[in-house]
Amino acid sequence: MRAQGGGLSQRFGTAFGDNRPILKKRTHTLPEVNFSDDGPVRHLHLGTEWIQGSMYLDEPNALVHEYIQRMMAWLLFVEPDSVKDRQAxxxxxxxxxxxKFCHKVLRMKTTAIELNPQVLVACRGWFKLPAENARLQVVLADAAQEMQNPKWWGTVDALQVDLYDHEAAAPVLDSLPFYNQCRRMLTPQGCMTVNLFGRASSFARSVEKISAAFGKEAVWAFKPTREGNTVVLAQSTPSRPKREVLMARADIIEAQWGLPASKWVRVFKPMLT
Structure with missing residues (x-):
């Protein structure tokens, strides 16, 4: 999530354009979804200038933003050969x-939980999200409610939390009960990564809640990106892999999946040292 500068949009579309998939019943409580093209990159917006996600037009499965790449840091805590057998x-x-990255590149079983049906329409129409299949599912639901379903408990290896409204002021869900529910979803080796960003958000308060849910020894954090996003990782079961182990995994992650994992190791550290 980052601010959009002036003069960005070369093309601006709406989720309900003439030649796009249309939902028969529009909602009046959720923001309208639209997009803008900026050269080789397409951005998703929720009715405002704030960027809610991006895609390279000629490389749709790549991760554009640095903070989105860092949401994959859980890969440092598992054996690379086991990734395809895990659930995100x-x-x-x-x-x-x-x-898309977890499904298409990592070949994982992948589920996204999304509140706004227009976002799903946009992702399928403009952002090349594949149709659902045996390994890919999108659940249209309130995440706070859906994650209370016992079918998720203890099943998730990589839980990636990036929940913002159209104003991008602060995380929509950022409470101790919420983070307790997140931990309950994880397998023993599972990790949660969360994007902390927003004009009204507080990194310190969010980390305090995450630490209360997971334990201080389980929490790791990156330095903020230039745009102000800070990615925090929390382990279901705390561990302290040696630096040489993290670097060896980082080398494999870079070679196999093209992510800047060696840089992660340099700007990523446990909160409790």
């Missing part, structure tokens, strides 16, 4: 970047 869940579909 995204709370908030955005432009579908993490969902």
């Amino acid at each position: 869940v995204q709370l908030g579909l955005g432009a579908g970047s993490l969902t």
